[in-house]
Amino acid sequence: MTAIAENDTLEAAVPAGVYAETVLSVTHYTDHLFRFRMTRPDGFRFRSGEFAMIGLMVDGKPIYRAYSIASPSWDEQLEFFSIKVPDGPLTQHLQRIQPGDKVLMRKKSTGTLVLDALTPGNRLYMFSTGTGIAPFASLIRDPETYEKFEEVILTHTCREVAELKYGIDLVAEIKADEMLSEIVGDKLRLYSTVTRETYPFMGRITDLIENGKLFADLGVPPLDPATDRGMICGSAIMLKDTKALLEKAGMTEGANNKPSEFVIERAFVG
Numbered sequence: 001m002t003a004i005a006e007n008d009t010l011e012a013a014v015p016a017g018v019y020a021e022t023v024l025s026v027t028h029y030t031d032h033l034f035r036f037r038m039t040r041p042d043g044f045r046f047r048s049g050e051f052a053m054i055g056l057m058v059d060g061k062p063i064y065r066a067y068s069i070a071s072p073s074w075d076e077q078l079e080f081f082s083i084k085v086p087d088g089p090l091t092q093h094l095q096r097i098q099p100g101d102k103v104l105m106r107k108k109s110t111g112t113l114v115l116d117a118l119t120p121g122n123r124l125y126m127f128s129t130g131t132g133i134a135p136f137a138s139l140i141r142d143p144e145t146y147e148k149f150e151e152v153i154l155t156h157t158c159r160e161v162a163e164l165k166y167g168i169d170l171v172a173e174i175k176a177d178e179m180l181s182e183i184v185g186d187k188l189r190l191y192s193t194v195t196r197e198t199y200p201f202m203g204r205i206t207d208l209i210e211n212g213k214l215f216a217d218l219g220v221p222p223l224d225p226a227t228d229r230g231m232i233c234g235s236a237i238m239l240k241d242t243k244a245l246l247e248k249a250g251m252t253e254g255a256n257n258k259p260s261e262f263v264i265e266r267a268f269v270g
Ligand SMILES: Cc1cc2nc3c(=O)[nH]c(=O)nc-3n(C[C@H](O)[C@H](O)[C@H](O)COP(=O)(O)OP(=O)(O)OC[C@H]3O[C@@H](n4cnc5c(N)ncnc54)[C@H](O)[C@@H]3O)c2cc1C
Pocket: 051, 065, 066, 067, 068, 069, 080, 081, 082, 083, 084, 085, 087, 088, 089, 090, 091, 092, 130, 131, 134, 135, 265, 266, 267, 268, 269, 270
């Protein structure tokens, strides 16, 4: 039985302590990336920027993976931005979901990319690569982000131009939304770069921080622990290299129980 067909009989098989939510829409961006929205369970609370475990029943067993919740905490639906790994145990099936299908979600969310883990500052940088933009898709739609920071700079680096579309569309949607655009004003800036194609802004974000081009392009001063805060989400190497640059600028890493100047979270394991 396929994973999707199996979902028809999912209601009966949903493990205890797990929600089974209905897919509402699916948008495919590239052969490797898609977004989906699903119903939000009654009583499910999370902080913008957190991740949850989502899954599907495959061959009679649930398969779960960590996923950043890409929608903000006030949204009545849940949004996710996903990779499609050709042989990936979960995403080889997840990439085929359609509206009406069921997706499992464990009841607890957690994570370090939350506003509470940062000390007050003026400018918030969100550094992301690939699907690492997902937690920031949540945070840039949360009014609290703009109550706490005067300027929010979201950087998104991908290999190809087509992979930037989710982030670009997101910012356009915020600007077109009557309520959000009033809250966000001109505080939010998106800085998209690619590493393998020609584009107005090119290169790895770590190189662009190191050589100062990021700051020159944005017309802002270099990183300063007195004013700037950071959140980083990407591959293990991207986290390590970006973290080193923030530390070199005098910033220290924080956590939920010890807020500080920047926080990090892996976009995937491996
Ligand atoms: C805290 C956390 C949050 C995450 N949030 C998301 C999210 O919002 N969206 C998302 O698509 N994935 C996210 N992931 C990764 C996710 O948990 C799965 O790994 C992914 O969905 C693939 O699942 P799979 O079972 O198909 O393949 P897996 O067996 O899990 O992965 C196979 C291989 O694919 C590669 N890979 C996995 N995920 C990615 C990715 N996102 N980008 C690039 N390469 C990848 C890795 O090399 C991995 O070894 C997150 C992981 C963690 C730890």
